[in-house]
Amino acid sequence: xxxxxxxxxxxxxxxxxxxxxxxxxxxxxxxxxxxxxxxxxxxxxxxxxxxxxxxxxxxxxxxxxxxxxxxxxxxxxxxxxxxxxxxxxxxxxxxxxxxxxxxxxxxxxxxxxxxxxxxxxxxxxxxxxxxxxxxxxxxxxxxxxxxx
Ligand code: ASC
Numbered sequence: 301x302x303x304x305x306x307x308x309x310x311x312x313x314x315x316x317x318x319x320x321x322x323x324x325x326x327x328x329x330x331x332x333x334x335x336x337x338x339x340x341x342x343x344x345x346x347x348x349x350x351x352x353x354x355x356x357x358x359x360x361x362x363x364x365x366x367x368x369x370x371x372x373x374x375x376x377x378x379x380x381x382x383x384x385x386x387x388x389x390x391x392x393x394x395x396x397x398x399x400x401x402x403x404x405x406x407x408x409x410x411x412x413x414x415x416x417x418x419x420x421x422x423x424x425x426x427x428x429x430x431x432x433x434x435x436x437x438x439x440x441x442x443x444x445x446x447x448x
Contacts, residue, residue, distance in 0.1 A: 324380065331388035334380035341373045345434070351424075352431050360422035367412075367419040374412045378405055389447050404441035411437040 324330040344366055350356035351363065386395055394401050411434040418430035 324382075324385065327385045327387055330380040330382070330385035331390075334377040335388060337373060337376035337380070341370065341377075344370050344373060345438070348431060352428050358424050358427075360419070363427065364419045364422075367416050371412055371416055374408065391445050391447055394445050401441075401445060404437070404444065408434075408437045408441065 324333065348363060348366060351358050381390070381394055381401070383395070386392060411430070415427075415430040415434050418426040421427075
């Protein structure tokens with residue numbers, strides 16, 4: 301029974317991933333989607349800067365809520381970098397060096413997971429460290445795969 305549920309869950313995951321990739325009728329739609337996701341990511345990332353810099357009080361609950369949103373947002377852009385969706389500010393290396401791009405994506409995922417752990421800890425020092433690493437992860441991917 302448990303095995304059947306697992307198989308069913310995997311089948312659903314595959315189905316929905318494929319369906320998610322098919323959401324874009326033309327490359328411009330995918331470009332707009334991933335850029336929109338990045339606008340929201342940058343907003344929810346950037347609004348924590350005053351707290352990280354010590355210019356605003358640390359409200360652990362507010363940060364946790366914001367990081368929960370970041371977790372959701374961080375999952376969004378990637379399906380819009382699929383085959384045939386070249387363009388926008390992306391370098392062609394996104395599509396020619398998929399291994400390297402996947403590594404950056406994975407690093408980012410881990411960085412955001414670590415940011416969640418840090419937000420949950422309610423320890424500002426831990427939050428600052430994880431925030432810095434997440435920012436580095438954004439920058440490192442942009443340096444390699446985004447046009448200037
Ligand atoms: C942001 C944003 C990025 C990253 C990066 C961090 O808020 O828009 O691209 O942080 O600048 O180095």
